[in-house]
Amino acid sequence: MESVRRAGVLLAPRGQRTREPTRLEGVLLTLAITVAGTLLRLLSLNSRSFWLDEATSVRQASWTLPIIFERMSKNVHPPLFHILLHYWVRYVGRDEISVRSFALLFGVIAMPLVYWVGTMIYGRRAGVFSVAIVAFSPFFIWYSQEARMYTLMLFFALLSTGCIYRAMETRLNRWWVAYALSTAAGMFTHYFFAFLVVTQGLFVLTYVIIHRERDLQVLGLSAARWSHPWRILSDCPEAEAWLVSMVVVIAPHVWWIPKVLGHQEITGGIYQSLSYGNTATPGWHFNEVILAAGQALFGMHSDLATRNLSAIWPLAITAAFLASGHVRRASARTWFLIYTGIFGALMIAVIGQWEPIYEVRYFTAVAVPLVILFARLLSEFRTPVLQVVCITLVAVVLVAYADQSYNPNSIVKWDNREAAGTVYRNYRPGDVILVVPYYASSIVEYYLPPEEYFAVRPVPVISPSGKPRNSPALLYQDLSQQVGPATRVWLVSTFLETSRIAQDRSNVVEWFRLNGYSRTEDVQLHRIRVSLYEGGTRKPFFLGQGGGQ
């Protein structure tokens, strides 16, 4: 009945739809799509340099386990990915392809996994559409090729979503155990996994309230039902099981959370705004949400393309108006996905108005329910409409994939490999490599052969309190120590679109001028600049080990 209710001009009732695939057909289709998706990921796996975070991952994974635990507790990310990568690098390799293969592995596993979850919630037809979305989405392809934790996060988000759905459906303890473990692992992979967990909790709470009161069909907007939740938890097995699961999820974090809450980033702000939209109102960062939505739909492109794609947001209003006729009272499983997907994304968006946390990759966990909802929508289109929609989507995806993979002018691509190569080819013993900003030194360190010595000096130096010493006076003092008697100094600078970093670089260049250095080489690559300064009139003095390494 529910499916027939959804019938309209665009959406077909069950009887009019193409039939559900058989189990064998579903599996074969999933396999075929997974192979195609894997090929797309492999094809352009190495088409771009490591960017800062990937190089940092390798650096962090190279630490010993105790050091990983100690240092990651002060990092913006939890340590599970780095621990796993530690062993991966040890046994598989340190080169770009080897390191990225770790993310690729989970990106590939995610495809059959999303079929399992999609099929469980909406049937095989929606399951096949789910796997197609994950396989061909430029966003998921991009993060399957990035040596970071996002496909691992996706993997655990899929497991967590599938397990809690199955647990509530079957009420079997083994699914609650699987849910607890996968959720705990997800929480140790990325802090933004918490948004998925919180919305799952909200769903369970709403579920038990309705289960108890037994008279509310529409789950959403039932504010008045929240008045006495404690009465409901007493005899509802779902609530009890979820609470026990949360104990399992939270227990490992008991010793971890105080360290995390002491982060400078937590108290002092995480990021500077990306300022794509030149947000002028302090404290409001909605444009980054729109940019994130554009990247989630179309992938990673040049600055202009990203801005242009994001500028078509009025079409979202048109789509919302067009969709209004097809919204009927949603089923319980649809509400499950709305809670965990849409409400989760909204939470990030709303909380992020105070701090721009809109890197699109942070939405990976809450993207899982959204993918299945979108797959459900596709699976309900009538055949002729579906054909048009699919052809359009395939065309968009192919263009987006090609541009994302091979257009070098992407806002999230850096010519780091080429920059390090420039330095390496011309490096002479005694040269010093200054890196602005200081945290970008991991890029240079990664690309320069580890078996050779290179004097890499981050600028500005980090003070003992953990803050960069970037006042000109302190900077000059630090530079004197870091450069020492060297007559050839390489200046590698990146992220220059950030005004503070650009200012740091200007200060360094001014220091060169004051100390008699002149620029003899200047290579401007995509989002990274390599300059060589030679000369110098300063008297040599004892050079320490340099800071920050």
Add this chain to the structure above:
Amino acid sequence: MTDIPSWRRRAYLRSCRVLAVLSAAAAIFYLRWLLFAAKPENHILYGFLVAAEVFNIAQSTGFWITISKQRWPRVSVPDFASSNEYVDIFITVCGEPLSVVEKTVAGAVGIRHPRVRVWILDDGGSPQIRDLRDRYPVGYLHRTSRNGAKAGNINFALEQLFVDFFAVFDADQVPKPEFLEMTLGQFADDKIAFVQTPQVYRDRWINRVSGGAHDQQGLFYGPILRGKNGFGAAFSCGTNVVYRRSAIDAVGGFPEDSITEDLRLSLLLLDHGYKSEYVPIVVAEGLGPMTVSAYFNQQLRWGRGGLEILFKRRPYSAKMTAGQALQYSLGFLYWFTGWAYLIYLAMPVFFLLGGIRPIMTPNEYPAHFLPYVLLSLLTIVYASDFQVTFDALWFTLASFPVQMKSLVSTFIGGSAKFVVTPKERGAVSIRPVRWHLLTSVMLFGAAIAGFLHYGVTPSVFNNVAWIVAHLVILLGFVILTLRPARAPAEAILLAEEAAVHDLEWLDPPAPVVPAIADWEAALSAKSQTESSNE
């Protein structure tokens, strides 16, 4: 859409109120930014944008207030055997085809009541219509003049007939047998002057124009009229309505000085201390306009009638409560929508052709605008019980030339004439949508010019996206004008869907998935318990 099953009215109303508050908060957030934080670039355009947005937010606020006050009357079937009232059924006819009128007559004679008479009030003077009295137990009244149009026709009948109550049906509105059972009980209160029931179009499955008009009506006869009822401001819509004879006599009969005599009558009755009631149960089904031309004629009559009352008939009286004044004001306000939409249409054109825009930092616009517009849409969808379609909103926006014309003609046009909305398919003509075509060409040209002049920039993309949004509305209406009929397969599917939806009244949804779908099972048990209690 017109009604909500009794077992979930409480939750529905509560959710409507929560959504109304959230939407209002989003509106304040947006308006505050627009008025105090946004930096005007072109002050004239900024002024127009502010005017349009303030108008829209005022209209939306009215909607949110209305849906928060929805009221359902207690409907009980009176014992006609022990009562002694007499009822006349008036079927107003003015040139409609025999096939249409005959169905209405057949329906009317089937109305259950021991003391009911059916009268055909034929202003057309058609012999075939007159002959219906030979085949059905009905009376036939025909007057020599057509003075006062429909109001004059009814007044003429009232001069001949003297009963306690009379119901009025347009020639195409086929009443169901239970019509009086569902309505007469409301007259237990002596101050109730009339009881209105919904209008639905039974040809909505076969014709897109009728379907769109039906959906638009559905929102009106659903949350809006239920909300007006909550304020005691339900007004008579001229058909599918029962009047108390003494109340009509007290105001001197139907007013003949307005082409929307039903609205004018409602205001007169209010002024005389009478009350109204709205019963949101479908007890009659009619025919909608089958061409865009017919639809626009209907809209023009309603718009001009409403605005003439506003500007020339002093609609407000001291006896109105603030809520009633608000509700009638909202009814008038609706007819200004076209002017606001014209401003929205013009904004991208000004930028793409002249490089001028209303505000200096358009990047902040979506941050403040999107929460408001999406929450407002969600509220409409929810208030309509998820029944509203794009058509309802589409028809409102696409009627902008008619809405504008109704205001202009109120002041500089000749005297308004009552025109019956044609209930049959006429010749397809592009003429009704000539303004839509012209506007589309201008918008399209502006988009091309913008790309050629400014190149591929986010600002151009953004304005072109607005143009695409407008073109969906405008060109969609042009296509609708040329192809108003639905394909048979689509008609069957939509009818099936509605039939299945109607089953909710008998049988709440069956469980789909064990455990999670226990909700549905719980609902089923709950509704069965409640229905047995009732």
